[in-house]
Amino acid sequence: MAASRKTPPDLIDRLTQQWPDLESGHSVLELGLSGGLDSVVLLHLLCRWRAAGGPSLSAVHVHHGLSAYADAWAAFCEALCRDKGVPLRVERVNVSRAGGESLEAEARKARYAAFGKSSAKVVVLAQHQDDQAETVVLQLLRGGGPHALAAMPAWRRLGGLSLWRPLLDVPRSALQAYAETHGLAWIEDDSNADPRWRRNWLRLDWLPSLAEVQPDYRRSLARVASNMADAAAMLDELIEQDRALCEVDGRLGLAKLSSLSLPRQRQLLLRWAQSHGLGEGTPAALEEFRGQLWTAARDRNPLWRLPHGVVQRYRAALWPVPDLFGEMPGACEISFDPASRADLPQWGGALSWRADPKGLALRLGQPLVLKPRQGGERLAQAAGRKPVKTLLQEAGIPPALRTRWPLLFDQSHELLALPSVAVAYDAKSGGGERWWPLWQPKAWQGYGSVE
Numbered sequence: 001m002a003a004s005r006k007t008p009p010d011l012i013d014r015l016t017q018q019w020p021d022l023e024s025g026h027s028v029l030e031l032g033l034s035g036g037l038d039s040v041v042l043l044h045l046l047c048r049w050r051a052a053g054g055p056s057l058s059a060v061h062v063h064h065g066l067s068a069y070a071d072a073w074a075a076f077c078e079a080l081c082r083d084k085g086v087p088l089r090v091e092r093v094n095v096s097r098a099g100g101e102s103l104e105a106e107a108r109k110a111r112y113a114a115f116g117k118s119s120a121k122v123v124v125l126a127q128h129q130d131d132q133a134e135t136v137v138l139q140l141l142r143g144g145g146p147h148a149l150a151a152m153p154a155w156r157r158l159g160g161l162s163l164w165r166p167l168l169d170v171p172r173s174a175l176q177a178y179a180e181t182h183g184l185a186w187i188e189d190d191s192n193a194d195p196r197w198r199r200n201w202l203r204l205d206w207l208p209s210l211a212e213v214q215p216d217y218r219r220s221l222a223r224v225a226s227n228m229a230d231a232a233a234m235l236d237e238l239i240e241q242d243r244a245l246c247e248v249d250g251r252l253g254l255a256k257l258s259s260l261s262l263p264r265q266r267q268l269l270l271r272w273a274q275s276h277g278l279g280e281g282t283p284a285a286l287e288e289f290r291g292q293l294w295t296a297a298r299d300r301n302p303l304w305r306l307p308h309g310v311v312q313r314y315r316a317a318l319w320p321v322p323d324l325f326g327e328m329p330g331a332c333e334i335s336f337d338p339a340s341r342a343d344l345p346q347w348g349g350a351l352s353w354r355a356d357p358k359g360l361a362l363r364l365g366q367p368l369v370l371k372p373r374q375g376g377e378r379l380a381q382a383a384g385r386k387p388v389k390t391l392l393q394e395a396g397i398p399p400a401l402r403t404r405w406p407l408l409f410d411q412s413h414e415l416l417a418l419p420s421v422a423v424a425y426d427a428k429s430g431g432g433e434r435w436w437p438l439w440q441p442k443a444w445q446g447y448g449s450v451e
């Protein structure tokens with residue numbers, strides 16, 4: 001049987017032709033070796049390449065401890081690498097469902113974390129054309145867009161190193177033929193035969209039926225992946241351009257947003273919200289919000305609720321407001337230190353100080369109290385005591401941020417300031433150095449302040 005299959009003569013050429021440049025500094029490779037057919041064939045190819053003057057080589061086997069055979073797989077990889085003179089590290093990882101994902105997804109995360117610890121410049125993995133085709137179908141069934149359908153790239157960054165998948169355009173049958181021709185031994189993962197896993201069901205049932213009507217489906221699906229990779233890259237470029245057009249200080253300007261076509265508005269909003277850590281919204285919630293954006297009355301401030309925060313329309317812009325759903329903070333004592341910046345996660349921001357002749361006269365270590373608004377507070381201003389609510393409105397603070405905007409009191413509960421917005425007029429008398437309190441909500445960190 002082994003002799004009857006024809007080995008493609010060019011498998012090693014296909015590998016080396018993808019290699020960018022031996023002089024580029026990528027001269028050390030580490031192979032992810034599971035002990036299965038694919039990575040055993042890749043080990044053989046890389047060893048041949050090494051013998052012909054190619055990059056030096058090591059391997060990593062990730063021991064997940066999930067199968068009764070896990071120790072036997074590690075032992076198999078150790079013996080194979082010893083025989084080939086390839087240094088092997090066996091990484092034992094703990095996989096649990098603690099993250100709330102499937103065991104398969106947790107195992108994958110642990111595996112890639114172990115790959116990321118490599119001291120090589122490039123980690124090489126043995127996914128092939130059948131894996132790519134399966135990934136495209138799985139992403140299609142999940143309802144994925146261009147990024148998901150782009151499936152696996154041949155090269156990508158993983159932390160400080162590169163991941164390389166040189167066999168992505170090689171069908172599994174060619175790897176099997178190669179293994180048989182060279183008399184290679186490998187292990188079969190028992191879980192690959194379990195049809196309860198969607199990928200296995202595809203591989204064992206669905207794709208063989210598809211192959212009967214379209215034998216070249218792998219190539220078509222690989223083409224989908226590469227077309228979608230281009231589409232995804234172009235989408236990224238367009239979103240970046242649109243973002244540069246619409247975003248000022250972390251807010252999206254509505255006038256500029258309205259000049260974009262509807263699909264561009266949608267894509268920009270989704271990406272922008274994600275980049276502010278608000279998570280991925282449902283298409284229905286986004287459409288509802290987009291409808292309100294242009295129709296809600298001027299004095300309304302519609303919200304787009306996302307898994308980790310909200311986006312609020314306020315005046316002529318959209319504001320990202322992360323995590324407003326925790327418990328409201330209580331009163332909090334601090335002591336004045338102009339050199340320190342106090343991160344106050346429960347309040348959703350950070351308090352700092354700036355020397356300013358119009359600020360407060362405070363002494364180092366003076367006790368101060370931060371309290372949330374109760375309603376009805378007033379702050380002394382030149383023209384009388386002004387409601388805090390009016391001061392926040394005048395400063396253009398969107399309503400979603402006002403509930404957690406801290407009020408700064410002295411120890412006798414006199415309101416001293418609304419940080420970044422105003423300080424008490426009567427607190428301005430007296431000599432010495434003066435300080436202006438600054439409140440920077442998490443949503444604005446990395447951008448300017450409200451002033």
Ligand SMILES: Nc1ncnc2c1ncn2[C@@H]1O[C@H](COP(=O)(O)OP(=O)(O)OP(=O)(O)O)[C@@H](O)[C@H]1O
Pocket residue numbers: 031032033034038039060061062063064108111124125126127131135152
């Ligand atoms: N236990 C392991 N130890 C080291 N490398 C592994 C291990 N399991 C898989 N790999 C590497 O990853 C490649 C792909 O394996 P597999 O398709 O099982 O995993 P995956 O990481 O889930 O892939 P995908 O990126 O398609 O989700 C293998 O060919 C091999 O190079």
